[in-house]
Amino acid sequence: MAWRNRGRRWRGGRLVSKPKPSNFDYRQTDVDELLELIYTLMESGGEITVEKLKMKNEQVPDTDELLAEMVAAGLISTNKNVVSFTEQGRVEAEKLIRAHRLAERLLTDVLLVEEERDIENQACEMEHILKPEIVDNICTILGHPRTCPHGHEIPPGACCMDRKRTAAPAVLTLDELRSGESGRILYIETTDHARLDKLTTFGILPGTIVRMHQRQPSLVVLVGETQLALDREIAQNIHVVKTE
Amino acid sequence: MHHDSHDKIILKDVAAVPTIALVGNPNVGKSVIFSLLTGNYVTVSNYPGTTVEIAKGTSSFDGGAYRIIDTPGANSLTPRSEDEKVTRDLLLSQNSMTVVQVADSKNLRRSLILTSQLAEMGMPMVLVLNMADEAKSAGISIDAKKLAERLGVPVVETVATEKRGINKLIASIALARSCSFKASNHPYIRSSLEKITDILPAVPVAKQSVAAMILASDESLHEWLRTTCADGQFDTIEAIVKETQSHFREPLGYLMGRRRLDEIDSLLHDVMTTEQIDRSSWMSVAGNLSQHPVFGIPILCLVLYLIYLFVGKFAAGTCVNFIEESIFGHYINPAVVWLVSYLPIPLLRDLLVGKFGLITMGLTYSIAIVLPIVGFFFLAFGILEDTGYLPRLTIMANKGFKVLGMNGKAVLPIVLGLGCVTMATLTTRILDTKKERIMATFLLALSIPCSAQLGVILGILGKLSLSAFVIFVLVILSQLLVVGFLAGKLVPGRASDFIIEIPPFRLPQLSNVILKTISRIEWFLKEAVPIFLLGTFVLFVADKTGVLDALVAAAKPVVVTLLMLPQETAVAFVMGFLRRDYGAAGLYRLYEDGLLNPIQVIVSLVIVTLFVPCIANFFVIIKEHGLKKALAMTVVIFPLAVCIGAIVNIILRMLHYSG
Ligand SMILES: Nc1nc2c(ncn2[C@@H]2O[C@H](COP(=O)(O)OP(=O)(O)OP(=O)(O)O)[C@@H](O)[C@H]2O)c(=O)[nH]1
Ligand SMILES: [Zn+2]
Ligand SMILES: [Zn+2]
Numbered sequence: 001m002a003w004r005n006r007g008r009r010w011r012g013g014r015l016v017s018k019p020k021p022s023n024f025d026y027r028q029t030d031v032d033e034l035l036e037l038i039y040t041l042m043e044s045g046g047e048i049t050v051e052k053l054k055m056k057n058e059q060v061p062d063t064d065e066l067l068a069e070m071v072a073a074g075l076i077s078t079n080k081n082v083v084s085f086t087e088q089g090r091v092e093a094e095k096l097i098r099a100h101r102l103a104e105r106l107l108t109d110v111l112l113v114e115e116e117r118d119i120e121n122q123a124c125e126m127e128h129i130l131k132p133e134i135v136d137n138i139c140t141i142l143g144h145p146r147t148c149p150h151g152h153e154i155p156p157g158a159c160c161m162d163r164k165r166t167a168a169p170a171v172l173t174l175d176e177l178r179s180g181e182s183g184r185i186l187y188i189e190t191t192d193h194a195r196l197d198k199l200t201t202f203g204i205l206p207g208t209i210v211r212m213h214q215r216q217p218s219l220v221v222l223v224g225e226t227q228l229a230l231d232r233e234i235a236q237n238i239h240v241v242k243t244e
Numbered sequence: 245m246h247h248d249s250h251d252k253i254i255l256k257d258v259a260a261v262p263t264i265a266l267v268g269n270p271n272v273g274k275s276v277i278f279s280l281l282t283g284n285y286v287t288v289s290n291y292p293g294t295t296v297e298i299a300k301g302t303s304s305f306d307g308g309a310y311r312i313i314d315t316p317g318a319n320s321l322t323p324r325s326e327d328e329k330v331t332r333d334l335l336l337s338q339n340s341m342t343v344v345q346v347a348d349s350k351n352l353r354r355s356l357i358l359t360s361q362l363a364e365m366g367m368p369m370v371l372v373l374n375m376a377d378e379a380k381s382a383g384i385s386i387d388a389k390k391l392a393e394r395l396g397v398p399v400v401e402t403v404a405t406e407k408r409g410i411n412k413l414i415a416s417i418a419l420a421r422s423c424s425f426k427a428s429n430h431p432y433i434r435s436s437l438e439k440i441t442d443i444l445p446a447v448p449v450a451k452q453s454v455a456a457m458i459l460a461s462d463e464s465l466h467e468w469l470r471t472t473c474a475d476g477q478f479d480t481i482e483a484i485v486k487e488t489q490s491h492f493r494e495p496l497g498y499l500m501g502r503r504r505l506d507e508i509d510s511l512l513h514d515v516m517t518t519e520q521i522d523r524s525s526w527m528s529v530a531g532n533l534s535q536h537p538v539f540g541i542p543i544l545c546l547v548l549y550l551i552y553l554f555v556g557k558f559a560a561g562t563c564v565n566f567i568e569e570s571i572f573g574h575y576i577n578p579a580v581v582w583l584v585s586y587l588p589i590p591l592l593r594d595l596l597v598g599k600f601g602l603i604t605m606g607l608t609y610s611i612a613i614v615l616p617i618v619g620f621f622f623l624a625f626g627i628l629e630d631t632g633y634l635p636r637l638t639i640m641a642n643k644g645f646k647v648l649g650m651n652g653k654a655v656l657p658i659v660l661g662l663g664c665v666t667m668a669t670l671t672t673r674i675l676d677t678k679k680e681r682i683m684a685t686f687l688l689a690l691s692i693p694c695s696a697q698l699g700v701i702l703g704i705l706g707k708l709s710l711s712a713f714v715i716f717v718l719v720i721l722s723q724l725l726v727v728g729f730l731a732g733k734l735v736p737g738r739a740s741d742f743i744i745e746i747p748p749f750r751l752p753q754l755s756n757v758i759l760k761t762i763s764r765i766e767w768f769l770k771e772a773v774p775i776f777l778l779g780t781f782v783l784f785v786a787d788k789t790g791v792l793d794a795l796v797a798a799a800k801p802v803v804v805t806l807l808m809l810p811q812e813t814a815v816a817f818v819m820g821f822l823r824r825d826y827g828a829a830g831l832y833r834l835y836e837d838g839l840l841n842p843i844q845v846i847v848s849l850v851i852v853t854l855f856v857p858c859i860a861n862f863f864v865i866i867k868e869h870g871l872k873k874a875l876a877m878t879v880v881i882f883p884l885a886v887c888i889g890a891i892v893n894i895i896l897r898m899l900h901y902s903g
Contacts, residue, residue, distance in 0.1 A: 200501035
């Protein structure tokens with residue numbers, strides 16, 4: 001999702017100081033970026049025309065050419081200027097988006113990178129180099145999050161489907177703790193400022209230990225010596241690692 | 245229920261008297277300490293949100309006079325609810341004030357969040373580690389000396405309810421310093437803070453702290469900023485906030501909060517130790533049971549039944565019979581009649597001892613019937629408030645209230661309405677969104693009988709039967725749900741997140757319960773008795789001039805035809821316009837005189853309960869929501885009450901209910 005400053009990044013290399021690996025495939029990266037662009041445009045709805053793509057992807061002078069190559073590779077099809085994914089193209093795009101958004105989560109919540117620019121740059125690099133198995137590992141460590149820090153949906157992977165079968169994933173949402181169990185908060189998955197604010201004032205932040213006190217009729221958790229009753233929906237935003 | 249000590253502070257009066265503000269998280273014991281320092285009683289209860297307005301008092305120690313201010317509990321100085329805003333606004337508006345931060349020792353981590361915000365403001369402060377007793381039994385020990393060193397302010401341990409440590413607290417006030425505990429920020433945020441600080445106009449506190457609030461996207465400050473900043477500066481500030489935020493993924497307030505808590509955790513690591521000890525006490529077992537998914541409901545029923553027995557059977561039966569029949573019936577009223585018979589003017593005689601006599605009706609109703617009932621109700625309610633049972637109801641009710649478009653937190657003001665609807669209307673400030681506040685205010689005005697009225701109702705139903713009591717409760721509850729559901733669809737807005745603190749279950753404090761009951765009885769005498777007398781006078785005049793008869797005749801189609809009630813109930817309803825409990829007292833008399841059958845009792849009680857809000861409540865609604873909303877609510881409530889009464893009548897008659 002680096003079309004914004006893509007040209008600079010990959011051609012001029014001003015933002016990225018590290019040397020590229022020798023086998024780095026620039027063309028493949030361009031294709032990847034375009035796939036992601038189409039995917040996100042589709043998410044926000046509406047028809048995707050070649051003109052629209054060209055406008056959004058103006059850093060790349062040869063978008064037309066690129067699109068033709070992608071049609072040839074069986075990733076997309078065009079019908080009177082309207083672009084759509086082939087099955088293969090969709091799968092490819094989902095993989096990339098998934099890697100990117102999981103990388104965002106990892107950087108923000110676990111590695112505690114604060115600056116937007118750092119997160120974006122790093123995620124953009126990671127999405128192209130992470131192998132699918134590693135992406136699934138990250139997903140599992142994070143407890144199969146459903147959304148990226150911006151609130152966009154993360155396409156589920158094979159690991160997420162297995163989730164129900166695996167007995168105990170490493171990371172749970174708070175509402176999955178049984179009463180009496182404790183967990184350390186890993187990250188909080190919400191874009192709702194008011195909610196985050198409120199959680200902060202109750203001392204519920206990554207690193208805090210919470211104990212499930214009661215699950216019905218409302219969730220009641222213990223944070224230190226404070227008993228807090230809260231909505232299940234809020235607890236679903238809070239991802240914890242079980243502690244003993 | 246202590247109206248006089250709650251008057252608004254005039255924010256600019258920086259008098260020569262030094263001011264001390266008690267600030268802290270909700271339910272940490274600020275009001276207990278306030279009472280100890282000033283000798284004024286303010287309501288102390290075991291739930292967050294007891295104090296929603298500023299209370300002030302004076303105190304003198306060290307040979308000087310001090311002004312002491314009690315504030316609503318605040319978890320944060322970037323407020324999310326009206327009561328927190330009251331506290332923040334006070335802190336922002338007062339020059340040269342000393343802050344005594346009251347903390348709950350067993351929840352030091354949360355208290356220190358507030359400490360670090362107060363530190364940014366820079367005023368001299370003292371930290372009070374209250375509830376040291378509870379911390380001790382939880383196995384928590386705090387090195388107060390080390391904490392004082394690290395914070396740079398005096399730290400005093402207290403147990404306010406046992407008056408322990410209060411003298412030390414008083415002695416430490418002279419040593420108050422501004423707190424040196426400050427969290428670091430990301431360099432980029434720091435530079436934005438500096439930029440905003442440079443623009444801000446002069447404020448009584450350190451500008452840095454206001455800048456931090458602004459960055460934490462505190463919308464409640466916008467209005468203040470708009471009026472205090474010079475042209476264009478507000479926009480500049482807005483732009484800085486936007487630009488800074490665009491630099492970060494997560495909300496700035498959250499980022500700053502995270503750093504703050506990091507700092508706090510490392511401080512706690514040095515000053516606090518927690519020992520794992522077995523802590524299952526009777527009290528915590530009782531607390532857990534009362535919020536238990538299975539046992540919670542039977543316990544609620546038991547609590548209601550006990551109140552019914554205590555107030556309905558004992559107070560209204562035994563006590564009222566004694567006072568009304570023996571004291572008033574046999575001694576006072578005959579004596580007065582005898583005395584008055586010497587009065588030469590018949591009209592005057594009537595005014596004092598006639599059908600609508602000030603003594604035979606006004607005083608008898610208020611002192612002989614309502615006062616004993618309400619006194620015992622206050623006692624029962626005070627005990628409940630002290631245990632911490634009420635906030636546990638929020639756990640039970642959250643799901644139901646979600647359906648209404650509110651959340652479980654709204655249970656608190658609504659249940660408190662049983663004590664006094666007027667005060668509870670102020671308590672709606674603890675709710676976060678406007679929708680929730682308006683709905684809770686409306687439901688309070690419509691469906692919640694306040695103490696005096698409820699007491700009288702319990703008295704009547706206590707004499708009638710338990711089944712009548714159960715039917716009454718069910719009617720009021722289902723009506724609350726249906727009307728609440730419809731109102732939830734009509735009132736725009738959304739419900740806020742449900743996160744509420746459940747205080748520990750505590751043994752009621754006898755002295756506090758008694759003090760609170762006395763202060764409430766005092767309030768009843770001051771506020772209700774004059775209205776009872778005034779109301780009686782109005783009735784007397786209306787009766788003599790024939791207006792009352794005309795009213796009763798006019799109400800006949802509704803009262804007699806539609807509701808199938810005896811014509812005399814119309815008089816009780818007229819009384820209800822003045823105060824709902826006055827109306828209920830009128831019904832009590834009618835029932836005693838054998839004029840109402842069981843169905844008529846329930847129907848008329850339902851109507852009086854749902855009746856128009858009392859005058860005091862009406863004024864508070866105006867104060868909180870404006871005249872338009874207050875009028876709209878009243879206009880809706882009256883016909884609604886009659887309709888529901890009519891429906892109940894039809895259903896009970898279909899069921900051939902006979903008591
Ligand atoms: N065990 C114990 N209980 C205390 C102590 N101090 C206060 N309490 C209890 O704590 C509860 C709350 O006290 P309040 O004084 O109403 O608290 P507050 O901080 O004014 O509360 P809000 O006005 O709601 O913010 C009451 O039930 C008190 O009896 C203490 O030192 N030890
Ligand atoms: Zn994203
Ligand atoms: Zn997964």
